[in-house]
Amino acid sequence: LKQNTLVLGVVVIAVSAMIYFGAYKSRRVSASIGDGPRIAGNVKGQAAPDWELKTLDGRTVRLSDLKGKAVLLNFWATWCGPCKVEMPWFVDFQKQYGPQGLEIVGIAMDDSDDATISDFTREMHVNYTILRGKESVGEAYGGVMGLPTTFFIGRDGKILDQTAGLVSRSEIEQNIKLALAQKASAQAGGK
């Protein structure tokens, strides 16, 4: 009986520890997620979650402001070498496809101050919107594990594709063309 009591005690302690650490982990994960809807699983075909972020000069931009446009949403950072490679491509794409309704949005995910990001984007001749990122926005899109990560959102507000890491210029351009080809819908714009 004494041995059974001891075993039972150990089991109770172990189960308590599991529950405690499970709850602790759950709290930590929840703390990093925004309050809005969050994509789980494959992002393709899902409505792009709306977000509200600030430009480097303090202007507020929402995805829903871009309703009816094809959006290339690029998560990047100044310390990310591969991100720097694709920025001149984005500059070209914004020039070429902007008049057709493409809006490229770069979400800066680094801790650098506004001036550092601004200097960097000026040096890279960036002609598209740059916003200060929040981890919760990446989480809302299913989690951004590395940079660059890019989402291609059609005119209908749905995510057409996602690329993790640097891909070829032609693959990006192909996705832009597909996003522009989507017809806008009444629900478009990340609602």
Add this chain to the structure above:
Amino acid sequence: MLAVVLCASVLAIAEENTPQSFGRPALVTLAPLQAITILPGHTAKVTIRFNIADGYHVNSNKPNSDLLIPTAVKITSPAGFTVGKISYPAGQDFALKFAPEEKLNVYAGEVSVSASVRAAKILKAGNYRLTGELQYQACNDISCFPPKKLPLEISVNVR
């Protein structure tokens, strides 16, 4: 039953404590830090060894751009100790496939960073602890991952 429950508990704790446990293996692993012994008034060398996972690299201590986050070791010493120059290995040049003309300077594989630590003459014999951190920012050929800091703790025995 008991063994299963205990194993599950241990795994839950281990996962919680694993750096970069977002579905990815740790990209940089610190080797266990060796304790050092110093005589008062003398200097000893501390070596920090770490391994970078295959297929990944971190910026060297002198990357070729101010914007890149260098690998850096910081050691905070308690009163009576002086941490001297920290010596980093030379990095190797590396270029991304899509930008072959732009050379980065990186570490890959096994890396050793060393520092000299001096104990003051007046220091009493005993066990002491130096703390610090290893800062790095890892990438592979196509992606970069957020900068990380791993804590360092070095045991020092003063004789």
